[in-house]
Amino acid sequence: xxxxxxNIALGETRSVLPHATAGPTxxxxxxxxxxxxxxxxxxxxxxxxxxxxxxxGKVVGIVGESGSGKTLTCRATLGxxxxxxxxxxxxxxxxxxxxxxxxxxxxxxxxxxxxxAVFQDPASYLNPSIRIGxxxxxxxxxxxxxxxxxxxxxxxxxxxxxxxRDPELVYGQYTYELSGGMLQRxxxxxxxxxxxxxxxxxxxxxxxxxxxxxxxxxLLADLxxxxxxxxxxxxxxxxxxxxxxxxxxxxxxxDVVEHGPTRAVLHDPRHEYTRLLIAEHEQYGLExxxxxxxxx
Numbered sequence: 001x002x003x004x005x006x007n008i009a010l011g012e013t014r015s016v017l018p019h020a021t022a023g024p025t026x027x028x029x030x031x032x033x034x035x036x037x038x039x040x041x042x043x044x045x046x047x048x049x050x051x052x053x054x055x056x057g058k059v060v061g062i063v064g065e066s067g068s069g070k071t072l073t074c075r076a077t078l079g080x081x082x083x084x085x086x087x088x089x090x091x092x093x094x095x096x097x098x099x100x101x102x103x104x105x106x107x108x109x110x111x112x113x114x115x116x117a118v119f120q121d122p123a124s125y126l127n128p129s130i131r132i133g134x135x136x137x138x139x140x141x142x143x144x145x146x147x148x149x150x151x152x153x154x155x156x157x158x159x160x161x162x163x164x165r166d167p168e169l170v171y172g173q174y175t176y177e178l179s180g181g182m183l184q185r186x187x188x189x190x191x192x193x194x195x196x197x198x199x200x201x202x203x204x205x206x207x208x209x210x211x212x213x214x215x216x217x218x219l220l221a222d223l224x225x226x227x228x229x230x231x232x233x234x235x236x237x238x239x240x241x242x243x244x245x246x247x248x249x250x251x252x253x254x255d256v257v258e259h260g261p262t263r264a265v266l267h268d269p270r271h272e273y274t275r276l277l278i279a280e281h282e283q284y285g286l287e288x289x290x291x292x293x294x295x296x
Contacts, residue, residue, distance in 0.1 A: 001124035002240055029076060029230050030054040030115070034090035037254075038073050041084040047072055048088065048254045054198060054248065056228040061262065063235055068251040070234045074200050077232070078117055079107050085209045094198070112143055116196040118201040122183035125190075126175045127130070133171030136193075143194040158189035163219055181212035182264065185219070192223065199223075202234040217244050236282040240264055250274045 030053065047069040052060050062070045075081050077092050079099055086106065092099045094115060102110070119125070127135060137154035141147060146154060152171075159167035162185040175183060184204060191199060201220065205213040221244060223229045233245055235268035241248050241262060248265050250258040257271040269275045 002276075005041040018278065026055040028053040028055050028093075029095055030232075031093040032073070033093075034078060035073065035076060035092060036086060036089035037069070037076055037081065038088040039083055039085055045088065046077075046085070046254050050249065050251075050256055051090075052234065052249060052259070054230040056197065056230055058247070059224060059231040059233060059245045059271070061233045061235065061241035061248040062251060063238060063241055063248060064251035065236065067253070069254040071202055072252055073251075074202050074232060074234055075118070076113060078111065078200065101242075112191075113194040114196055115198040115200070116194075117202060118184070118187050118191050118204045119202040120206050122180065122187050123175065125187055126183065128175045129173075131171070132173055132175070132178070135169075136186070136190060138295055139190045142194050154193075155189075157185070158193055161192070161223075162186070162189045163215075164189075179212070181208050181216065184208065184216055188216075188219065188223075192227075192229075197227070198230045198232070200232045200234070203236070205236070206235070206242060213240070219265060238266065238277055250277070 014036065016170070023147070026241060033051050033052070035051070036045055036049055036050045038045050050073050051067070052070055054060055062073065064070050072081065073084065075085075077094075077099075079102065081087070081153060081242055087100070094110060099107075100267055126132075134156060136158060137148065137151045139149070140151040140154045141159070141261060144151070144154070156167045156171060159170055164170050165186055168179065170182065170186070178186070187209060188204075201218075205216050207215065217240060220233075222233060233241065245262045247260065248258075248262045249256050250265065250271065252273050258269065258274045269278060
């Protein structure tokens with residue numbers, strides 16, 4: 001089994017790019033309610049009550065400095081908290097089911113098929129000694145139970161879906177032959193292979209240059225539009241959040257210090273820390289994503 005297939009959880013069969021629409025009263029596919037996370041190694045609470053909801057097609061951003069609890073919150077929703085960490089209060093529900101009640105096999109069915117994730121470092125999830133195509137094929141076969149020829153066809157469809165210019169060429173290449181942006185697209189292809197309803201992108205564009213980052217964000221926005229994919233976007237970059245997210249949580253030292261519609265929070269920040277983040281990002285062109293027209 002390849003590194004990629006070990007790190008992309010198995011799931012039930014769904015279409016490559018399922019079409020979904022969200023009505024105004026759509027039920028949340030993910031509900032995080034007052035989640036508190038404790039490090040049992042020293043009985044210290046690390047995350048102090050995080051709440052948000054995701055409906056189909058909605059994008060929630062989580063921003064904050066390193067160590068603020070962003071990634072722990074996301075890992076909690078995926079049921080993959082590190083050793084010694086656990087949810088000590090509140091709840092996480094996926095499609096109305098409290099994850100605290102899930103068994104191992106139920107988690108296996110959910111991850112990939114209902115909730116999936118893309119993280120910062122593609123190299124951690126791809127095997128450098130195996131060509132890209134066979135790694136994607138193994139994921140597709142595991143998740144969808146397809147035969148090898150069908151899985152190859154589906155893998156190529158996935159590589160096209162994430163806008164890789166020459167899927168056939170990429171299929172036969174090794175990781176060292178691809179750029180960081182191309183590798184991130186490969187991981188997104190694997191993450192959407194079973195048609196999840198929820199995708200967590202944890203600093204997925206951090207290591208990329210500005211142009212490639214913009215392309216990946218555009219890809220995520222397109223997937224959201226075409227499939228109803230709900231997104232949690234974790235980033236330290238306010239421009240990323242301003243460009244993509246409907247709602248934003250600002251975290252600092254485990255607390256949510258500000259939470260609301262993205263335009264409202266970034267145009268009229270209430271907390272001193274949010275104002276500091278905005279001031280730091282203004283020099284990088286944040287204002288172009290915050291025009292008065294968009295805020296109305």
